Amino acid sequence: MTDTKQPDSKQDEAVDPNAPITGMDYFMKLEYHELICPVVREFADALMEKRLIGHKCPKCSLIYSPPRGYCPICTVQTTKADEIEMQTRGIVTNYTVVTPVQYYGQEETEPFAKVSLQLDGGGNLSLQDLPGVPVEQVRSGMRVEIVWAPDGERHVDDVTNRSWGSAEGAIRGWKPTGEPDADPSEYSDKVF
Amino acid sequence: MVNDIAIVGYAQSPSWRASELTEPQFLFPVISEAIERAGVERREIGFTCAGSCDYLSGQTFAFVMNLEAVGAWPPISESHVEMDGAWALYEAWVRLQHGDIDTALVFGSGKSSPGKPAEIYPLQMDPYTLTPLGADPVSLAALQARAMLDAGKITEREMAEIAARSRKSAIGNPYAQVSGDDDPEALLKEPYVTAPLRRHDLPPISDGACAIVLATADKAKALSKRPVWIRGIDHRIDIHQPGMRDLTESPSTRLAGKKAGVGDAKVDVAELSATFSHQEKLLCEELGLGDDVEINPSGGALAANPVMAVGLARFAEAARQIAEHGKHRVVAHATSGQALQQNLVAVLEGD
Numbered sequence: 001m002t003d004t005k006q007p008d009s010k011q012d013e014a015v016d017p018n019a020p021i022t023g024m025d026y027f028m029k030l031e032y033h034e035l036i037c038p039v040v041r042e043f044a045d046a047l048m049e050k051r052l053i054g055h056k057c058p059k060c061s062l063i064y065s066p067p068r069g070y071c072p073i074c075t076v077q078t079t080k081a082d083e084i085e086m087q088t089r090g091i092v093t094n095y096t097v098v099t100p101v102q103y104y105g106q107e108e109t110e111p112f113a114k115v116s117l118q119l120d121g122g123g124n125l126s127l128q129d130l131p132g133v134p135v136e137q138v139r140s141g142m143r144v145e146i147v148w149a150p151d152g153e154r155h156v157d158d159v160t161n162r163s164w165g166s167a168e169g170a171i172r173g174w175k176p177t178g179e180p181d182a183d184p185s186e187y188s189d190k191v192f
Numbered sequence: 193m194v195n196d197i198a199i200v201g202y203a204q205s206p207s208w209r210a211s212e213l214t215e216p217q218f219l220f221p222v223i224s225e226a227i228e229r230a231g232v233e234r235r236e237i238g239f240t241c242a243g244s245c246d247y248l249s250g251q252t253f254a255f256v257m258n259l260e261a262v263g264a265w266p267p268i269s270e271s272h273v274e275m276d277g278a279w280a281l282y283e284a285w286v287r288l289q290h291g292d293i294d295t296a297l298v299f300g301s302g303k304s305s306p307g308k309p310a311e312i313y314p315l316q317m318d319p320y321t322l323t324p325l326g327a328d329p330v331s332l333a334a335l336q337a338r339a340m341l342d343a344g345k346i347t348e349r350e351m352a353e354i355a356a357r358s359r360k361s362a363i364g365n366p367y368a369q370v371s372g373d374d375d376p377e378a379l380l381k382e383p384y385v386t387a388p389l390r391r392h393d394l395p396p397i398s399d400g401a402c403a404i405v406l407a408t409a410d411k412a413k414a415l416s417k418r419p420v421w422i423r424g425i426d427h428r429i430d431i432h433q434p435g436m437r438d439l440t441e442s443p444s445t446r447l448a449g450k451k452a453g454v455g456d457a458k459v460d461v462a463e464l465s466a467t468f469s470h471q472e473k474l475l476c477e478e479l480g481l482g483d484d485v486e487i488n489p490s491g492g493a494l495a496a497n498p499v500m501a502v503g504l505a506r507f508a509e510a511a512r513q514i515a516e517h518g519k520h521r522v523v524a525h526a527t528s529g530q531a532l533q534q535n536l537v538a539v540l541e542g543d
C-alpha cells in the first residue's frame with residue numbers, strides 16, 4: 001500500500017502554491033502473509049502444552065529449536081523422528097542490550113536485553129527476555145528457568161517462520177534461579 | 193579464449209501457488225538432487241552462486257538463510273545476485289573461466305505467495321519514478337501488448353494461441369502449475385484482467401526453486417555421459433525507463449542472441465522466459481526463431497513462474513531437452529526488469 005503527499009510545511013509559513021515542487025515524502029509499506037511451515041507449527045503446538053521441542057540432528061547431534069527440518073551443517077533433513085523435548089532451565093551464554101532509537105514504529109522506550117540461552121541437557125534458544133531483571137544485571141553465566149504465560153493467556157500468535165525462538169505469547173521470559181553463575185568453561189564454546 | 197563449461201546436473205521443485213515450506217526448506221531437496229544428479233561430492237564444489245530477492249521474501253538477508261540448504265560449513269566460496277538464478281549461472285560461468293576450480297553450484301529461488309507482486313515489484317525495481325505511477329508488471333506488460341497490437345506485430349488471437357499451446361505443453365510437466373487443454377476461441381471470450389491482457393496472458397503467482405551444477409570440460413566429461421555444453425552466453429540491458437524505449441522491440445535480446453550465437457546454426461528448441469504471452473512472439477522475432485523451432489515444451493513461464501528461479505528453470509528445461517530428449521541445439525532465455533528490459537540468452541548443445 002502506498003501513499004504520497006507533499007512535504008509538511010511549517011504551520012506558520014504560508015505555502016506558495018506556484019512554487020516548484022523540489023521533493024516529496026513518500027510513505028510505503030509492504031504486507032506479507034506467510035504460511036507457517038509444519039515444523040514451526042509443531043513447535044508452536046508444543047509451546048501451548050508448555051513443552052519446548054527441537055530437532056536433534058541424527059548425524060552431529062546438534063539441536064535446533066525451533067526445528068528447521070534440516071541440519072545446515074550436515075545437510076541432512078530432519079523429521080518428527082528427530083524431535084526431542086528440551087529442558088526449561090539453562091544458562092545465559094550471551095546477550096545484547098538494545099537502546100531503542102525512536103524511529104517510526106518503535107514501541108520500546110527503555111534499554112532492554114535479549115539473551116541467548118544454552119539449555120540444560122542441550123539445545124539453544126536465542127532472542128529471549130529476562131523480564132524484571134535490570135539490564136545492568138544481565139550477564140553471561142546466569143542460571144535461569146522458564147516463565148510460561150499462564151493457562152488461558154498463553155498464545156502463539158507471534159510465532160512465525162521468522163521468529164527464531166522468540167515466542168512472547170507463550171514464554172513470558174526467563175527468571176534467574178538464584179543459583180551461582182555457571183563457570184565460563186560450561187558455555188564459552190557455545191556463545192552465539 | 194573461452195573455456196567450455198557444461199551443465200552436469202539440474203533439478204527443480206514443483207511450482208506452487210503457495211508453499212507452506214520456507215524457502216530454504218524447499219530449496220534443500222532441489223539442491224541435493226542437482227548435486228546427486230551431477231555425481232559430485234558436495235565438498236568438491238568450488239563455487240556457489242544464488243539468485244533470490246529479499247524484497248520478495250520480505251526479510252532482510254533472506255538470501256543468507258537460503259545458504260542453509262547448501263551446507264556452508266566449513267566455509268565455502270559463494271556469491272549472490274539479487275536477480276534471477278540465470279544470472280547466478282552467468283556469474284558461475286565467468287568464475288569457472290578462471291580455471292582454478294572445476295565445478296560450481298547455482299540456484300534460484302523465490303516465494304511470491306506471501307506478498308503482493310503488484311506492490312513489491314515496482315518498489316524493488318524503481319521506487320522513485322515508476323512506483324508512484326503504479327507501474328506494476330501487469331500494467332507495463334499490458335502497455336507493451338497494446339503497443340504490439342497497435343503496431344500490427346501480434347493479435348489477441350495469437351496471444352491466446354500461445355497461452356493455449358503453453359498450457360497444453362505443460363500437461364506432462366510435473367513442475368508446472370498451470371496446464372490444460374484450452375480452446376483459444378474459448379480463452380478469447382474471457383474478460384480482460386488489464387486490457388488487452390486476459391488471465392491466460394498472465395503468468396501464475398508461484399513459489400519454487402531450481403538448481404544447476406556446472407563443470408569445466410574435463411570434469412564434465414568425467415562426470416557425465418551427456419554433458420550439456422554452454423556454447424554461448426550473453427546478457428544485455430535496455431534503458432531503464434519504459435517510456436524511453438520502443439516496447440515492441442527488444443534490442444537487448446537481439447544483441448544477446450547475436451553474441452551467444454543463436455543464429456549460427458539450426459536451433460531445435462527454445463525455452464524462453466516469456467512471462468506474458470505476447471512476449472514470446474517478440475522474443476522469437478528478436479532471436480530469429482522460426483516456425484521450425486519448438487518453443488517452451490515445458491509450458492514456459494505461463495505454466496510456472498517462480499520469480500528468481502523461472503529463468504534458471506529455462507536452463508534446466510533446455511538441458512533436459514538435450515540430456516533426456518536427444519535434442520542437439522537448444523536456446524535458453526531469461527529476463528529481468530520491466531517489460532523485457534534485461535535479457536540473457538544462451539545456446540546449449542549436446543556432444
Ligand SMILES: [Zn+2]
Pocket residue numbers: 057058059060061062071072073074075
Ligand atoms: Zn548435523
